[in-house]
Amino acid sequence: MLEALVSRLTVKMRVAYAGALFVFLFGLALGIIFPAYFTSVVVPVVEKTFDHVGAINSDFELLALIFAKNCLVAVLVLAAMPAAALLARRAERCWVLKCLAGMGWFFGKALPVLALAINGVFIAWISVILYQDGLPVAVLIGGLAPHGVFEITALILACGYAFAGPADISSRARFFVRNVTPLLALAALLEVYVTPVVMQYLLR
Incomplete structure (x- = not known):
């Protein structure tokens, strides 16, 4: 099934997905090699995230928050270029719309790169910090792999499609x-209901 799916991809899309994977791995490498450099940036984000999570009263609310956050990132990545194209079609006599269209085109290319690199840096950084604090590698893998495999796959798919897929909004919405x-729904379910169980088992 996977071979059939890959065989239907054009060379352009294969290159786009390979590029998306490369950017993510590059972010991972940066986070592993320079964890101290990113501490001042990542720590406030982690603290704010824990504040939000601490205010949540049920697993379902946490599930909804994780799913919504990840969907928002994917939607922004996929929608930036169609939004720019729409503005460009209506910008013939309005310099403000022309500027917005240019910004939209830029963000349509830059957002996927930023989303992939930031996710890579964050995952690598938190893994390095927790490992340095004495958390076993098996626990780190157990805390990331169950949901991370599907979440990162979804991100790479969205960003790869944003790089080289059709720019019309209907195609991107269907995709x-x-x-x-x-994938994001499955990742959220696993993160809330499976990952904690796996980590508790590994920490015994």
């Missing part, structure tokens, strides 16, 4: 619903 949403 999001059919390919990205199911």
Whole structure:
């Protein structure tokens, strides 16, 4: 099944997905090699995240928050270029719209790169910090792999499609619903209900 799916991809899309994977791995490498450099940036984000999570009263609320956050990132990545194209079509006599269209085109290219690199840096940074604090590698893998495999796959799919897929909003909406949403829903379910169980088991 996977071979059939890959065989249907154009060379352009294969290159785009390979590029998305490379950017993510590059972010991972940066986070591993320079964890101290990113501490001042990442720590406030982690603290704010824990504040939000601490205010949540149920697993379902946490599930909804994780799913919504990840969907928002994917939607922004996929929608930036169609939004720029729409503005460009209506910008013939308005310099403000022309500027917005140019910014949209830039963010349409830059957002996928930023999303992939930031996720890579964050995962690597928190893994290095926890390992340095004495958390076993097996526990780190158990805390990331169950949901991370699906979440990162969804991100790479969204960003790769943003790099080289059709720029019309209908195609991107269909791609999001059919390919990205199911993976993000599964990732959120695993993160809330499975990952904690795996970590507790490994920490015994």
